[in-house]
Amino acid sequence: MPNPESRIESILSKKSHAEIRVKTLGGFQVWRSGAAISQKDWGRDAAIQLFQFFITNRHRHALHKEQIIDYIWGNAETKSGQQNFKVAMHGINKVLEPGRKSRSEARFINRQGVSYQLKLDEIWIDTEAMDQLLAIANQHLLNNSAIARKAYYEAIELYEGIYLPNRLYEDWSTEERERLQLAALNALISLSELLVKENPLESIRLAQKILQIDHAWEDAYRIQMEAYLEKGNRPMAIKIYRQCQKVLDEEFGIGPLPETQQLYKRITNI
Amino acid sequence: MSNRKEETASFMIRFTQKIFESEKGEAQVQWRGNIRHVQGGDEKRFSEFEEVVKFIQSKLQDLTIQAMENKSPEEQKGILAKSFDLWKKMATEAPKMVIETIKDPKKQVAQIQDQIQDQLSQVKEEIGQKFDVDSWLSSSKSDSKKILEKLESLSGEVARLNEKVDQLKK
Numbered sequence: 001m002p003n004p005e006s007r008i009e010s011i012l013s014k015k016s017h018a019e020i021r022v023k024t025l026g027g028f029q030v031w032r033s034g035a036a037i038s039q040k041d042w043g044r045d046a047a048i049q050l051f052q053f054f055i056t057n058r059h060r061h062a063l064h065k066e067q068i069i070d071y072i073w074g075n076a077e078t079k080s081g082q083q084n085f086k087v088a089m090h091g092i093n094k095v096l097e098p099g100r101k102s103r104s105e106a107r108f109i110n111r112q113g114v115s116y117q118l119k120l121d122e123i124w125i126d127t128e129a130m131d132q133l134l135a136i137a138n139q140h141l142l143n144n145s146a147i148a149r150k151a152y153y154e155a156i157e158l159y160e161g162i163y164l165p166n167r168l169y170e171d172w173s174t175e176e177r178e179r180l181q182l183a184a185l186n187a188l189i190s191l192s193e194l195l196v197k198e199n200p201l202e203s204i205r206l207a208q209k210i211l212q213i214d215h216a217w218e219d220a221y222r223i224q225m226e227a228y229l230e231k232g233n234r235p236m237a238i239k240i241y242r243q244c245q246k247v248l249d250e251e252f253g254i255g256p257l258p259e260t261q262q263l264y265k266r267i268t269n270i
Numbered sequence: 271m272s273n274r275k276e277e278t279a280s281f282m283i284r285f286t287q288k289i290f291e292s293e294k295g296e297a298q299v300q301w302r303g304n305i306r307h308v309q310g311g312d313e314k315r316f317s318e319f320e321e322v323v324k325f326i327q328s329k330l331q332d333l334t335i336q337a338m339e340n341k342s343p344e345e346q347k348g349i350l351a352k353s354f355d356l357w358k359k360m361a362t363e364a365p366k367m368v369i370e371t372i373k374d375p376k377k378q379v380a381q382i383q384d385q386i387q388d389q390l391s392q393v394k395e396e397i398g399q400k401f402d403v404d405s406w407l408s409s410s411k412s413d414s415k416k417i418l419e420k421l422e423s424l425s426g427e428v429a430r431l432n433e434k435v436d437q438l439k440k
Contacts, residue, residue, distance in 0.1 A: 074278075168311060169308060169310070169311055170308075171278065171280045171308055171309070174280065174282050174306075174308050175282075178282055178284065182284075216315060218288075251315045252315055252316070252317040253317060254300070254302065254317050257290050257300075258290050258291065258292075258293075259290060
């Protein structure tokens, strides 16, 4: 198995040489041979939606056509459902492989009878890269913090916002959105904890990033308090505690955890 | 026929568990979280499960109202009452388990074990003479998994026997 450095490099370099590159975090964009595919190129929204559905379900076994139609449009039994699928599939193939001869095998979508699945080998997807980087980071968190740190940084860099924001109200995208947001939050927590003593200012920056995602995430307040304490800035540490108290009260009607309260007491007793 | 999507309300619930020691040194569990109505995008944070129940109820009520736009006021009233009754049943039974889990996770595990024991008692009545079910009934928590595996394998055997009987009949 290649060493973790080269695994990280290989994940990142695939981004520059993959024929198809997909961004789903914080917005949706696809590049073919380095050129961005415009909304106009996609034609109908159904094609984009179907492609996004394939990305969301990239690790599931090949999905049956009827199942896909039912998930996306909820009308598999009707003619319009079947028509939507046909048009959308045609749109995807046209965008990803404009020069493909009709009836030849698609390069990026695997079709077996009436089941379909994305071929991941030649496509670079930000969420896939993020997952792979986080796996390396978590694996090395306890035995090689330098590698863990690098992998966490690269993964966090990819998390530019929620998954497919334009599909926020679609059932089929919800699970993946939640999973990725939690993964990003956990990565930010791990990294900011790693850096509290060594680089408190960076730790504060990362904790603030957590609060941008979820402003009631108590761990992020506590990490900031510790980092300010490390910097010798007691007033800021106290200010952060009060912010934490206020937010938890407003959002949940509860107070900070004993761990946070004890840290506050430690700060005020210095 | 109405579109399945128009008949659906989905909810994403996130629970965050916090375990800490009280001032008396006792272990405490706190749950906090948020619930989001997927189709509408509304979101609510909670620390009590009752808030989740209320949130879901209001969204389901909206769904029922939307679906009856073309009905007469009398019909609307009747459907709404039925929908509310159904929800009341679900809201008292289904979340009970979740609430119990939040209050006492061990109790929940015990409930699941009780369910397994009940099923085993039924099995005992049916096949008690052929197998030593009593030893299963007095099993510990760690044995539950093994028992389930045995039951699965037993079901497989029964299915295969049935197939053979069917073939013999033919």
